[in-house]
Amino acid sequence: MIIMNRNTCPLKPLSNEQIIKVVQNTDYNQYPDQERQRFINIYAKAYDLNPSEIEVANGSDEWIQKAVMTLGQNGVMAFNPDFVMYKIYTEQVLPELLTVDCEPDFSFDFAKAVQAIQERKPSLFMISNPHNPTGVMFKTEELQLLADTMAEVDGYLVLDECYIDFAVDYERPQGQNIVFLRTLSKLYGMAGLRIGLAIAQGETFTKINSINHPYTLNSLSLNLASELFSNKEKLAEFKNYQFESKKQLTKALAQVNDLITIKPSLANYIFTFGDLAVDLAEFLISKGFLPRTYDTPILKNAARYSIIKLDDYPALNQAIMEWKQKY
Ligand SMILES: Cc1ncc(COP(=O)(O)O)c(C=O)c1O
Numbered sequence: 001m002i003i004m005n006r007n008t009c010p011l012k013p014l015s016n017e018q019i020i021k022v023v024q025n026t027d028y029n030q031y032p033d034q035e036r037q038r039f040i041n042i043y044a045k046a047y048d049l050n051p052s053e054i055e056v057a058n059g060s061d062e063w064i065q066k067a068v069m070t071l072g073q074n075g076v077m078a079f080n081p082d083f084v085m086y087k088i089y090t091e092q093v094l095p096e097l098l099t100v101d102c103e104p105d106f107s108f109d110f111a112k113a114v115q116a117i118q119e120r121k122p123s124l125f126m127i128s129n130p131h132n133p134t135g136v137m138f139k140t141e142e143l144q145l146l147a148d149t150m151a152e153v154d155g156y157l158v159l160d161e162c163y164i165d166f167a168v169d170y171e172r173p174q175g176q177n178i179v180f181l182r183t184l185s186k187l188y189g190m191a192g193l194r195i196g197l198a199i200a201q202g203e204t205f206t207k208i209n210s211i212n213h214p215y216t217l218n219s220l221s222l223n224l225a226s227e228l229f230s231n232k233e234k235l236a237e238f239k240n241y242q243f244e245s246k247k248q249l250t251k252a253l254a255q256v257n258d259l260i261t262i263k264p265s266l267a268n269y270i271f272t273f274g275d276l277a278v279d280l281a282e283f284l285i286s287k288g289f290l291p292r293t294y295d296t297p298i299l300k301n302a303a304r305y306s307i308i309k310l311d312d313y314p315a316l317n318q319a320i321m322e323w324k325q326k327y
Pocket residue numbers: 006007058059060061062083128132160162182183184185191194195196
């Protein structure tokens with residue numbers, strides 16, 4: 001099966017030579033120490049961030065869990081749908097995730113979210129931007145409104161920027177109560193190495209780090225991540241491959257935009273919905289492509305497709321056209 005259900009990168013970013021060099025030079029007989037600071041400094045420089053406001057963990061997943069545990073005591077709220085792990089981690093420690101449903105066209109009403117926050121007073125609101133699963137990028141004003149409303153109830157906002165590297169840079173909302181999450185699992189092609197970052201200021205930073213293990217990430221992952229940023233040209237090529245793949249995916253699905261509804265996406269995946277969306281997904285499964293379908297009620301008519309290798313598009317295009325001919 002060609003994987004299209006995980007929003008990961010179809011290629012690996014490092015050559016065998018680079019990997020061997022990193023493994024040979026990693027002091028894995030010692031606890032990781034300067035490896036962590038080195039990677040944080042490299043990442044901070046690449047994104048013009050303050051290294052003292054960054055910490056690493058095993059994927060942004062671990063940060064979601066830590067945010068729930070350290071900031072979510074009085075309730076956690078999110079839009080429905082959003083990234084499934086918000087619900088799973090919340091329901092490990094609280095009775096339920098509080099949710100604000102999307103509109104029938106999978107748009108989001110921020111006034112409704114504000115009202116829900118004022119009524120329920122959660123201590124944490126989590127949102128992905130670009131949004132998973134729709135690929136939509138929210139406006140700065142909308143995110144600022146969420147951050148400010150959470151501040152009014154003495155709460156925090158987690159802004160999960162897992163897919164931000166596929167989108168346009170944007171003016172970020174401001175506030176001491178915001179935690180930004182980043183990852184090397186998507187555009188950087190390192191999902192298996194589990195490298196997630198949290199960025200926050202002052203007391204918020206202290207709080208989300210209050211339950212850390214002494215060594216937050218292993219030395220090999222950290223050194224492989226540092227190696228990735230050492231060759232700018234190679235990295236740019238790797239990114240461009242994925243941007244091209246996204247273009248091809250957009251074109252492939254546009255062939256059937258008269259039969260299914262397609263959301264314009266700023267991530268490495270495309271969200272489709274409508275009466276025939278799942279039918280197309282199931283047809284493609286029978287042809288060896290594995291999109292994401294859902295069993296949650298709100299997403300029952302939806303399917304999401306992530307980027308694949310460029311070489312796989314001719315077969316995908318052919319399969320989509322074969323499906324189209326049925327209608
Ligand atoms: C919105 C969002 N946040 C976080 C994650 C988890 O990423 P990581 O691999 O860094 O744990 C995902 C993974 O699919 C995601 O879609």
